[in-house]
Amino acid sequence: MLKLLAIDDNRENLGLITATLEDQSVEILTASDAEVGFEMFLRFRPRIILLDLVMPKVSGMELLERIVAVDQGVEVILMTAHYSTDSAVEAIQKGASDYLTKPIEVEKLRSRIAKLILEAQKREMTLRLDQELIDAYQFEGMVGRSPLMMEVFARIRRVAPHFRTVLVTGATGTGKELAALALHRLSPAARGPFVVCNCSTLVESLVESELFGHVRGAFTGAIQDKPGLFEHADGGTIFLDEIGELSQAAQAKLLRVLQDHQVQRVGSVVPRNIDVRVVAATHRNLKTMVHDGQFREDLYYRLAVVEIALPTLANRREDLPLLERYFIEKFAEEYKRPIAGLVRRAQTCLATYPWPGNIRELENVIGGACMMVEGNLIDIGDLPERFRVPLTAEVLMDDKFLSLEEVQRRHVINVLEGVGGNKMRAAEILGIGRATIYQLLSKMKLEERTDESA
Secondary structure, eight states, X not given: OEEEEEEOSOHHHHHHHHHHHTTSSEEEEEESSHHHHHHHHHHHOOSEEEEESOOSSSOHHHHHHHHXXXXXXXXXXXXXXXXOHHHHHHHHHTTOSEEEESSOOHHHHHHHHHHHHHHHHHHHHHHHHHHHHHHHTEETTEEOOSHXXXXXXXXXXXXXXXXXXXEEEOSTTSOHHHHHHHHHHTSTTTTSOEEXXXXXXXXXXXXXXXXXXXXXXXXXXXXXXXXXXXHHTTTSEEEEETGGGSOHHXXXXXXXXXXXXXXXXXXXXXXXXXXXXXXXEESSOHHHHHHTTSSOHHHHHHHTTSEEEOOOGGGOGGGHHHHHHHHHHHHHHHHTOOOOEEOHHHHHHHHTSOOTTHHHHHHHHHHHHHHHOSSSEEOGGGSOGGGTSOOOHHHHTSGGGOOHHHHHHHHHHHHHHHTTTOHHHHHHHHTOOHHHHHHHHHHHHHHHHHHHHO
């Protein structure tokens, strides 16, 4: 049951509050001393607090600041017999949600508390719905309901039962390993091992040994036979992360393994048959690397029989609230803390951030905030420093922060310039009808005339 704490040095007033609210869906706690009341707040974490403004030793305003510093999500209603506009404004600025005058009007108090209880019930319902959404839109450890992610999930489902090699592309932090793991789990090799290899960390002189193994005496330090990662993955899947970092020599050896389905340990003349599915991943553009002679063309086509491209978080912002809830629940359980969510201004702050580090950055930010928060709601102060610095006008003018409307306008202009003003050709390139491009142009001209008249 929702807890309500009344703190007032007047015991008669505490009795009135208890009698007035006893039939409400709330557990009532009372304290006639400010310090005792604060200790009860820390112990029981009530969601509603009725707080007397004038008390001995500690004033209600000071106690309000201490309470809000611990938990910004608590609803604090100040009570006083000495009402003034200035003190009411100050109380609201410091985090109070309401301000009542004494003697307290019973019906007004009942009405205010009933509304807060209803809001709390709505929040609880929202949390349940959020959990249902997470359950509904969670796919093998990945969470998303945006059209881009729905397409990724569908592609993985179609490919997983049949693939031998898959190339997963996407910026750093977009979840390439999760996609690889999903492919493995949904494949016929699901009972086999899932072996991860980060190609960017392999030492050049030991790449062949790490991937394909070696026999005793093959080189200095090879004191015993050692199977490579491909042998460890036999009957399962190997995930080759950052495949674009492999040297040309290593690429040639990998190509041979993919073609022959055999590995040959360094120092051995005996090939070993393997049955391994391969998921390669990279944040780099392999086609460009092929063009520049940095990546073997034949290996690229061998890997990219099927390609799955993961979108950046900036391109799937509709998934942000769902991901926030997912990570909050994850870390709340991990840290054994009753974290309910984010306050509205923190949500707004995260929604306007560009997320260059994608899902991994979001996970780290939420994880850190869940460690820092003292109450049950994450506020801006719990986020890293970069989120507490407002975006400057110069930053907002950067191309990375253009509105969708401005991006559309610029793109239409660029296409028109590229085709010499031919509207029919521009409409074909843009994939829209002729009437639509005329509507866009009319709107742009109207906006220009408005700007000029202003």
